[in-house]
Amino acid sequence: MRQPLSLQTPHLSDYPELAQVWEDSVRATHDFLPDAYVRLLREHVLYRYLDAVMLVCCKDRQRICGFAGVASSRVDMLFVAPAYRGQGVGRRLLRYAINELNAETLDVNEQNLQALGFYLHEGFEVVGRSPTDGLGQPYPLLHMRLRGTGQCSGD
Template identity: 40%
Template sequence: MTTIRSSRPVDAERAVEIWRSAVDATHDFLSPQDRSAIDVMVCDFLPKVPLWLAVDANDYPLAFMFIDNGHMEALFVDPACRGTGIGAALVRHGLALHPTMTTDVNEQNGQAVGFYERMGFKRTGRSPLDGQGRPYPLVHLKHSNQ
């Protein structure tokens, strides 16, 4: 059984572990230098922000989501749990809080683009660079209840 709860300071290390393993499994388009630079930023950032966690029956985090002002900044699932519905459960939780939630996804991550589109998100635009100005195009998405 999976439960969704708010993160606590003790969850920070596990959130970083989830991020690292998920990125290594899905972001093979990142250069090693960019992967390392982003890792440094994430290790500083994740412990400071409120996350929604999907946890198992033993309260062990399996996935996390970060939403800021109705924009999903991050959704990462432990690769061992991909395809089990945990990511979808987190997105549905986010949509219950923010029905017109937006997100951005790396264009090179076709599985993620497809996942969000299956969840009812529609493309609203594209940027040729990521948020840090790196050459990783972003697809901008917004959820539509229609």
């Protein structure tokens, strides 16, 4: 039987679990990233990125199923544990980010076709592209904006 899921603000003590959800999700969906880069990014997530965003997580009674992070009207993170993919967790987190945290834009790795399809289905459109990721590595990013909102500020 499926356990009820709740949205809540994670605590600092949840950060290791959030980083594990991040890593598990990335390993399931970002097969284009080398292992060493995933390990480096995990450290950035745990010690830099989580503190830089407004966080919301989706939990069942025992564990975190997924989380989103928003800063300056942009979804900077949205990751779902592999066991919970396809169960509405990502949609619920994204809707919260849009409706409660005023998110209108996001970036997605161009090679992550599943995430790109998800965001297109959820009402986002591609408005730009960068040839590198946020650390300057050759993993192109697509810049997306919620349809019907103003111009993307761009970085």
